[in-house]
Structure formats: C-alpha cells, structure tokens
Amino acid sequence: MSLFLSLGAASEAQQFRFNxxxxxxxxxxxxxxxLTFAGITRGEALSAGELNDAAQRIRASGLFESVDIVPQGGTLVIRVVEFPTINRIAFEGNSRLSDEDLGSLVESQSRRVYSPSQAEQDTAIITEAYAQQGRISATVTPRIIRRSDNRVDLVFEIFEGGLTExxxxxxxxxxxxxxxxxxxVLETKQAGLFRQVIGRDTFVxxxxxxxxQVLTDFYRSRGYVDFQVQNVDAALTRERDAFLITFNVQEGQQFRFGRIGVSSDLQEIDADAYSDAIRLRPGVVFNPALLEAEISRLEVLALRQGLNFVRVEPRITRNDRALELDVDFVLSRGERVFVERIDIEGNTTTLDRVIRQQFRVVEGDPFNPREIRAASERIRALGFFADTSVETREGSSPDQVVVDVDVEEQPTGSLGFGASFSTDSGVGFAANFRERNFLGRGQLLAFDISTAESSQALSLDFAEPAFLGRDLRFGLDLGYRTTDNENAxxxxxSLTFSPSLTFPVSENGRLTVRYRLQAQDLLDVQGERTSDPDDRASLLIFEEAEDGLLVSSALGYSYSYDSRRSGFNPTGGVVLRFGQDFAGLGGDQTFIRTSFLAAAERQIFGEDVTLRATLEGGALTFSDGESRVTDRFFLGSRVMRGFEGGGIGPRDAETEDALGGNLFTVLRLExxxxxxxxxxxxxxxxxFIDYGSVWDVGREVDGVDILYNDFTPRGVAGLALFWTTPIGPLRFNFTNAFLKEEEDRDRSFDITIQTRF
Structure with a gap:
C-alpha cells in the first residue's frame, strides 16, 4: 500500500521539502x-533531526517493529514493518498455576497486535505471581513463533523453581x-514439619x-508506646533455597495510665458529669484500644443528652520519670457536618441492608469519623468480603459527607466431610453444610450429621443476626439424637426444638432468652428384672423406662460475660456464663435446670506460659416427678479428665450401671x-488438676443400692501434650486419679482429635 502527497519544492542545504x-x-x-503519527505538514521545511523525530513518533505508536524514513529527491519514503497479530497465547512449564490463572493475569490477548513491551510487562506480572507463592527463583521467558499472514503465537516459557522457604x-x-x-504474633512462619500444608513459611x-504492623500493634497494646521496627533483614542462605529473616526492634519502656481527667470547652457540658462515666483507672497498662473505648463512651453520652457534633480529643502528657501517660479527655464542638448518603458498591451477593446494618448512622445524621471507622471494622468482621474499603468524600455541599463503601465478595459457604476420635465415643464420621451469608441476607444456615460407635446426631441451625433490623439475634435449633447400647x-x-433471642446488655455481656421443647425416650433396656445382674440394666433404669416418651416444655435464659470480646487485656480474660431453664409450661415434666461456668486465663513469663482456671457446675431440681437417666448429668472427659464417660458418680451397686446425678461441680486448673x-x-x-464430683440421683427404687449418691470428691492430676496440626488439634492426656472410689472407671491416657476435610 502506498500514498503520494504533494508537499512542496526540493531540499535545500539540509532542509528537505517533498512534493x-x-x-x-x-x-x-x-x-x-x-502520516498523522509522523506529524509532517504541507509545505514544512524539515531538517534531518526533524525527520528522525518523525520516525520516533511512528515507532512510539507501538504498532511497528521497524520504521525507516528515507529522502529520495522530492519523494520521502517511509518504510514500516508492522508488528504481527497474536494468533494465540500459551504457557509452558507451569503446574503450580493453571493456564486459566495465568491467562487472567496477562494483558496480551489473541487477535490483537503483538507488543514486546506488553509482553515484558506480562512476564513481570507472572513472575510476581510466583513470588507471591514463595517461588522467587521462578523465571519467565516470552517467545514468539512465526505463523503465516503475519501472525505469531506468544508462548511464555516458565521455570517455576522450588519454594523459597x-x-x-x-x-x-x-x-x-x-x-x-x-x-x-507474625503471620509469616518458619518452615516446619507441615510446610507443604501450612503455606505461610514461604517468603512473601x-x-x-x-x-x-502486627508486631507494632502487639507491643503498643501492651504499653510500649515508643516501639519501632527499625528494619527487617531478609538474607538468602548460602544454598539460596531459603531465607533468614531478622527483625531489628526497639522496644522502649512500658507506660501505664497516670492521671485521668475530663475537661470541656463547651459551656453546656458539665465535665464532672462526664468524669463519672470514665471507667479507665490510673495504673492500668496503656492500651490504645482503652482510649478508643472511653472516647466512644463519652461521645455516646453526649448524644444521649441531645448534644450533637461533640468531639472528644485525648490530650496525652508524658511523664518519663514515672513512666506514665496522663490523659485529659477534652470535649469540644466539632464541625457541623452531616451524612448525605452511604453508597455501596461491589456487593454482588450480599444485600445492601446487611452492610448498612453495620452503621450506627443513617442519611441525615451528624457525621462522626470514629463511628465510620468502627462501622468499617464491623463490616470486615462479618467475614463476607475478601476486601473492604470505607472512605468519605465531600457531598453536594461542604457540610455534607458521602460515605463510599467498596467491598469484594468472597465465598461464605462450606461443605465438609470429617472424622473424629475420642476415647469416650470412639471413631466418628461427620458431614456438614454451612452458609454464613444465606441468600446474601447475612443469615446463618447450618446442617450437620454425625455418627459414632455409640451415637448418631442430626441438627439444623438457623440464625438471623439483625432480627427486626436491630442488634438482636434470632436463632432456631432443631436436633435429633440417638444412642445405642454399645456403651450402655x-x-x-431425643428430639429438640429451640428458638432463641440474644441481645447485648453491656459492652461484654449478652443475654439469651429461649424456649425449648424436647421429647425424650428411654427404650430397649436389656435383660429381665430377675436375670443375672451382669447381663441386665439397673432396676432403677427399668423403672424409668416405664415412663415411656416424655415431653418437656421450658422457658430459659442465659447470661454470658466475655472480656476477651473487647481484647482490652491482651494477656488474659474472664468468661462467665449462667443459665436456667424452667420446664412446666405444658409437657410431662416440671423442673429447673441451672448451669454455670466461670473461667479465667492469664499469660505470664513474657506470655510464654498460660494459666487457666475453670469452675463449672449444674443443678437439676424437679418439683413434679423425678429425673431420669436421660435428664441427669454425666461427666465425660471434656468436663473431668482421667475417667471414662460416666466413670464417676452414682452407680448401681449390683449392676454397676452409671446413673448420673442431679448435681455436679468441677474445678479445673491448667x-x-x-x-x-x-x-x-x-x-x-x-x-492440670481436676477436682469435682457428680451426685444425687434424686429417686429411690426398692432393692437398688446406689453407691456414691452423696458428694464424693474425685481428684485427677495429669500432663498434657498439645499438637497443632493442619488436620486438626490433637491433645494427649496422661492422667493419674489420685482421689477415686473403688467402683470408678478411671483412665490413664486419652487422645482427642477432630478434623474436617
């Protein structure tokens, strides 16, 4: 193809004119x-340098392999060689990343013009993808294979190399x-036994x-306000197959809170009234989370008093001699800015209302930057999104703010098959389906089925975390469970139906109210009343079985307090739980079931050693009728180690059947x-040391001698070995029952493992 254009006269003394x-x-x-790329205009006198510039402009278009501009008398000849068209893109040598994965990374595409610069960019992108997997020695070489009609195949030859651990x-x-x-603390881990599974021991x-950042947060949450990571040195080993990572840190001194005060720049605010709301006390190790909690508490108090746009600024004064930080919470008037609207993008599955429920403000409310940050954290905590961004920008006027929420969805459902083993129930298998964001509504739907040597269970759970658009969790549990006489x-x-409502009553406290309808049957009791005691069940169990199917209808509540929820004390926490169920609203049984648990945990010696103490107990009180073996408490190894399931407590002296008890309490120190x-x-x-007992059958049968029906303490001491593996946590307990009764069934060793795959 050619083009002839008249441009003027001939060249003169290094000046060229072309017709x-x-x-x-x-x-x-x-x-x-x-010609447009060249930038040559009619009648323009061109020097040799300007002709070279024209050639460079044509090359810069990225469409040509070569460009030559040759003056030939009154004719300017522009010779070009076009880049070929990409026929197809292929990858060779890859196994860790599939062709589909790599194809989604590169910008070069078939049926488009081949660009060497773009191919080099794609090479860098592929190399970086392998580096993110810890394969920093991976090399990528782009090759072209010439085809007919000025077409080429673009092939990326890949040498993946080994993992650089x-x-x-x-x-x-x-x-x-x-x-x-x-x-x-670190996300990065050293290479260990399960390095092929863990995947966090490669250099990224x-x-x-x-x-x-997490190392800095760790120290500052423990009062080391001057902590710094000065540098991180990553050195290759001599063999160049592994990294040696060294963090150079400067810890500084640990600071505690000193004087705590509140002052106000506003006449309508009484600072003394706000001082009474401060929970922070001098002497507590400094923690930025504690500051944030107090600021939030004071701002909420101002809103409750009808005062908008009140801002709380903590003014901190260092006392290096006493290693204290004095804090003065200053209340001042903030800018009068309102939330114009909240824009949400990126949610293809999750409904907008699920994200909006994480905001405590709506359109038209006063703008509070702290509340927007808190809402961003709540959105991330949902676990529905791989990435979350919450930003603010000026709205239609300077006193309006638009909140932009950009999210990236991630899978929230799982289908699992699993296996478990414990010395109480033997080998078991399980299957489960779990969806944490059912139909994009933020609801939980879970279905579990499990079977072991002596029991089978089926359950269906549903939860709506924002019932009626409030901080109110509605739950519905359905369950069916059977046990056979493998161990009895x-x-x-039993069949259970239980709806519930849970709501916060304090910063770390939750209250649950529930209804529970349960039908239980005791059947297939082996042996006759007159047969050999070794081959038949207790006469007491025979009598209880004669009651047949019994239905209980109960209203209940439970209160839980968990200081670990806030994370204000990173080295310890307290958990308290107390609940009661009142049966008698119809049904066949009238009783009160009470349960409690108090637990504390503390890390000492530089947080290398963890101490735990747990006190757990329960009481079952019947006002009409008597308890059955299906109602009473049995202590398995989860509650008291060192004994078989049902290995302690009331027992038929003749048949040695475990009968359970209406009362139990256990203290566990570990x-x-x-x-x-x-x-x-x-x-x-x-x-560990466990100390406790279960007692009180609550009924008598002629001819049945019940052993240990009163409180008879047991004690167990033991050593444990914990092994965290990719297939699940293993715990090995080696125990010695130093306080036991003759008919108890103790156990010197047990192992527990649970995994899903």
Missing part, C-alpha cells in the same frame, strides 16, 4: 494514520518478650510488611507451656 510521500509495508494501518525468623533488640512469643514481601444397656432418643521444641512444630506441654 510527495511514499509509505511502504503497511498492511493493517492506514497510510493517513501513519523461611528457614529462621529471629529478633534483635527484644528483651521483654522472647523470640518464641514474637514469632507467634507483602506479608513481611504486614508483620511489621439401654438406648435413648497450665500450658513451651517444651523447648521449635514452635513451628506446633507442640507444647501442659499440666
């Missing part, structure tokens, strides 16, 4: 387009916390940057500590 231009070699690109993570400058404790630069001389069946092994193995040790 025509001839363009050669172009097939897809129009000649006029090439992290051989060691160490710290320099730390004195308060050991390397072992700090390594537990972005993960190291994240670790810098009778079978049981410590967990490192064993000196590399922490990437996930192995730690423990020691």
């Amino acid at each position: 025509q231009v001839l363009i050669e070699g172009n097939q897809r690109v129009e000649a006029a387009t090439i 992290i051989e060691r993570i160490s710290f320099v400058g730390n004195t308060e916390y050991s390397d072992r404790r700090l390594r537990r 630069a972005d993960r190291i940057e994240f670790d810098r 001389l009778y079978d049981t069946q 410590t967990e500590f490192p064993l000196g092994l590399p922490e990437e193995y996930g192995i730690s040790g423990g020691a």
Whole structure:
C-alpha cells in the first residue's frame, strides 16, 4: 500500500521539502494514520533531526517493529514493518498455576497486535505471581513463533523453581518478650514439619510488611508506646533455597495510665458529669484500644443528652520519670457536618441492608469519623468480603459527607466431610453444610450429621443476626439424637426444638432468652428384672423406662460475660456464663435446670506460659416427678479428665450401671507451656488438676443400692501434650486419679482429635 502527497519544492542545504510521500509495508494501518503519527505538514521545511523525530513518533505508536524514513529527491519514503497479530497465547512449564490463572493475569490477548513491551510487562506480572507463592527463583521467558499472514503465537516459557522457604525468623533488640512469643504474633512462619500444608513459611514481601504492623500493634497494646521496627533483614542462605529473616526492634519502656481527667470547652457540658462515666483507672497498662473505648463512651453520652457534633480529643502528657501517660479527655464542638448518603458498591451477593446494618448512622445524621471507622471494622468482621474499603468524600455541599463503601465478595459457604476420635465415643464420621451469608441476607444456615460407635446426631441451625433490623439475634435449633447400647444397656432418643433471642446488655455481656421443647425416650433396656445382674440394666433404669416418651416444655435464659470480646487485656480474660431453664409450661415434666461456668486465663513469663482456671457446675431440681437417666448429668472427659464417660458418680451397686446425678461441680486448673521444641512444630506441654464430683440421683427404687449418691470428691492430676496440626488439634492426656472410689472407671491416657476435610 502506498500514498503520494504533494508537499512542496526540493531540499535545500539540509532542509528537505517533498512534493510527495511514499509509505511502504503497511498492511493493517492506514497510510493517513501513519502520516498523522509522523506529524509532517504541507509545505514544512524539515531538517534531518526533524525527520528522525518523525520516525520516533511512528515507532512510539507501538504498532511497528521497524520504521525507516528515507529522502529520495522530492519523494520521502517511509518504510514500516508492522508488528504481527497474536494468533494465540500459551504457557509452558507451569503446574503450580493453571493456564486459566495465568491467562487472567496477562494483558496480551489473541487477535490483537503483538507488543514486546506488553509482553515484558506480562512476564513481570507472572513472575510476581510466583513470588507471591514463595517461588522467587521462578523465571519467565516470552517467545514468539512465526505463523503465516503475519501472525505469531506468544508462548511464555516458565521455570517455576522450588519454594523459597523461611528457614529462621529471629529478633534483635527484644528483651521483654522472647523470640518464641514474637514469632507467634507474625503471620509469616518458619518452615516446619507441615510446610507443604501450612503455606505461610514461604517468603512473601507483602506479608513481611504486614508483620511489621502486627508486631507494632502487639507491643503498643501492651504499653510500649515508643516501639519501632527499625528494619527487617531478609538474607538468602548460602544454598539460596531459603531465607533468614531478622527483625531489628526497639522496644522502649512500658507506660501505664497516670492521671485521668475530663475537661470541656463547651459551656453546656458539665465535665464532672462526664468524669463519672470514665471507667479507665490510673495504673492500668496503656492500651490504645482503652482510649478508643472511653472516647466512644463519652461521645455516646453526649448524644444521649441531645448534644450533637461533640468531639472528644485525648490530650496525652508524658511523664518519663514515672513512666506514665496522663490523659485529659477534652470535649469540644466539632464541625457541623452531616451524612448525605452511604453508597455501596461491589456487593454482588450480599444485600445492601446487611452492610448498612453495620452503621450506627443513617442519611441525615451528624457525621462522626470514629463511628465510620468502627462501622468499617464491623463490616470486615462479618467475614463476607475478601476486601473492604470505607472512605468519605465531600457531598453536594461542604457540610455534607458521602460515605463510599467498596467491598469484594468472597465465598461464605462450606461443605465438609470429617472424622473424629475420642476415647469416650470412639471413631466418628461427620458431614456438614454451612452458609454464613444465606441468600446474601447475612443469615446463618447450618446442617450437620454425625455418627459414632455409640451415637448418631442430626441438627439444623438457623440464625438471623439483625432480627427486626436491630442488634438482636434470632436463632432456631432443631436436633435429633440417638444412642445405642454399645456403651450402655439401654438406648435413648431425643428430639429438640429451640428458638432463641440474644441481645447485648453491656459492652461484654449478652443475654439469651429461649424456649425449648424436647421429647425424650428411654427404650430397649436389656435383660429381665430377675436375670443375672451382669447381663441386665439397673432396676432403677427399668423403672424409668416405664415412663415411656416424655415431653418437656421450658422457658430459659442465659447470661454470658466475655472480656476477651473487647481484647482490652491482651494477656488474659474472664468468661462467665449462667443459665436456667424452667420446664412446666405444658409437657410431662416440671423442673429447673441451672448451669454455670466461670473461667479465667492469664499469660505470664513474657506470655510464654498460660494459666487457666475453670469452675463449672449444674443443678437439676424437679418439683413434679423425678429425673431420669436421660435428664441427669454425666461427666465425660471434656468436663473431668482421667475417667471414662460416666466413670464417676452414682452407680448401681449390683449392676454397676452409671446413673448420673442431679448435681455436679468441677474445678479445673491448667497450665500450658513451651517444651523447648521449635514452635513451628506446633507442640507444647501442659499440666492440670481436676477436682469435682457428680451426685444425687434424686429417686429411690426398692432393692437398688446406689453407691456414691452423696458428694464424693474425685481428684485427677495429669500432663498434657498439645499438637497443632493442619488436620486438626490433637491433645494427649496422661492422667493419674489420685482421689477415686473403688467402683470408678478411671483412665490413664486419652487422645482427642477432630478434623474436617
């Protein structure tokens, strides 16, 4: 294809004028387009340098492999060689990343013009994708294979290389916390036994940057306000197959809160009234989360008093001699800015209202930056989104703000098949379906079925976390369970229906009210009343079985307090639970079932050692009728270690059947500590003492002698081995019952494992 254009006279002394231009070699690109790229205008005198610039402009279009501009008398010849068209894109040598994965990364596309610069960019993108998987030695080479009609195949030849693992993570400058404790904070892990499964022991630069931040947050939440990560050194080993990571840190001194006060710049606010609302006390280790909680509490108090746009600013004064931070919460008038609207984008499955429910403000409310940040954290905590961004911008006027919420959906459902083993129930298998964002409504729907050697269970759970658009959780539990006489001389069946409502009553407290309808049957009791005691069940169980199917209808409540929820004390926490069910609203039974649990945990010695104490108990009181073996408490190894399920408590002296009790209480004391092994193995040790009992059958039968019907304490001491594996947590208990009765059935060893795959 060629083009002749008249442009003027001939050249004069390094100045060129052409009466025509001839363009050669172009097939897809129009000649006029090439001339436009060149920027040559009619009658213009051109120097040699300007001709070179014209050639460079044509090359810059990215459409040509070569461009030559040759003056030939009064004719300017522009010769071009066009880049070929990409026939197809292929990947060779890849196995860790599929062709589909790589194809979604590259910008080069078939049936488009091949661009070497774009191919190089694609090469860098593929190399980075492998680096994110810890394969920093991966190499990618783009090749082209010439085809007919000026077409090429673009082939990326890939050498994936091996994983570059992290051989060691160490710290320099730390004195308060050991390397072992700090390594537990990091997302990056050292290579260990299960490195092929864990996947966090490969070197990823972005993960190291994240670790810098979490390490800073760890120290500052413990009062080290001057903590800094000075630098992170990542060095390759001599063999260049592993990294040695060193964090150079400066801890500084630990600070505590000093004087706490409230002052006001506003006449309508009485600072003393706000001082009474402060819960923070001097002497507490400094924690930024505690500051945020107090600021939020004071701002909420101002809103309750009808005062909008009140802002709380903490003014902190250092006392380096006493290592204290004095805090003055200053109440002032903020800008009069309102929320114009909340725009939500990116949610393809989740309904807008699910995201809006995480905001405590709506359109038209006063704008509070702290509340917007808190809403952003609540959206992330939902677990529905892979990425969440909450930003603000000016609205239609300076006193209006638009809140932009951009989310990226991620899968929220799972289908699992699993196996479990415990020395109480033996080997079991399970299947479950769980959807945390059912139909995009933020609802939970779960279905579980499990079977073990001596029991089978089926359950269906549903929960609406924002019932009626409020902070009110509605739950519905349906369950069916059977046990056979593998471990007992009778079978049981139970069917349960239980709706509930849960709502907050304090910062860390929750109250649940519920209704529970349960039908239970005791059947297939083995043996005759007159047969050999070794082959038949207790006469008491025979009598209880004669009651047949019994239905209980109960209203109940439970209160829970969990200081771990707020995370204000990163080295410990307290959990309290108390609940009661009142049966007698119809049905066949009238009773009160009471349960309680109080637990505390504390980390000491640089948080390397964990101490736990738990007191748990229950009481079953019948006002009409008597309890049955299906109602009473049995203590399995979860409640009291060192004994078989039903191994302690009231027992028929003749048949040795465990009968359970209407009362129980157990105190568990435990410590967990490192064993000196590399922490990437996930192995730690423990020691424990359990002390408690279950007693009071609550009924008598002629001819039945019940052993241990009164409080008869038992005591167990033991050592534990904890092993965290990718297939689930394993716990090995080695126990010695130092306080037991003759007919008790103790156990010196048990192992528990549960996994889903």
